[in-house]
Amino acid sequence: MKLLSALISGLVFGIGISISGMMDPAKVLNFFDIAGTWDPSLAFVMGGALVVTFFGYRIVLKRSKPMFGDYFHVPESKMIDRRLIGGSALFGVGWGIAGFCPGAAIPALGTGRWEVALFLAAAIAGFALRRIFAPAQKAAVS
């Protein structure tokens, strides 16, 4: 049941990404292009997702534990440090260059486009580089 739940969650998420336009780098890059061919669509993606998670999480987290797990793995850290700010700043730079982010590129792999595979291979290389050059504390990736 655990694996089936994960599969279904991934499928629903992926369908959302597919419909939303998030897996289209031309659209994502235009979202950033406020001074040019601006396309504000992606603000609506974020809006739609947040409406559901804002209320959905509140309902779900009232339970004592998840359906198929012992406890909710929710990050509690409030630490604002250089890793968070520097990492996020870099992530934005890369996103502004490529127009793909990991959550959009993984479902986009299903379209069979080589550009997506190239991007994901590069992103995985980026994960590896981070592990080599900035290992430090166990990175609590959310």
Place this chain on the structure above:
Amino acid sequence: MVTVFTPISSFGGGLAIGLGAVLLMLSLGRILGATGILSGTIFAEDREELKWRAAMILGMIAAPILIFLFTGKMPDVNVPISPFMIVLGGVIVGFGASLGSGCTSGHGVCGLSRLSVRSLVAVPTFMATGVITLYIIRHVVGA
């Protein structure tokens, strides 16, 4: 290239993205963060952790294929940049998202909705550097 403003399908897609995240929290008690799920699959430290993440990725990849089977059309993927820029952007995305502990899904969708202080810092940061980076590439360098 100019793209068409799609508020309704984008909002609808967003609802499904949120639903996927809520389902994962309800069933497994996990945050839906694509960076953590992908890097946790590739650099797996624990077999049980690997299995649910791999299942999740499989579901994600199946989504556009399912849409193709029902509608006869794959979702649009227009890539207006060179392979070099894809690789450059990809490496920076991977390094940055991993260092900053999250990307658009983890910090953007899941973190903001929990009003996580870290996400409230991370999201405006990466949105701002995204806008600045694209401005430099398109309007200063003129690529």
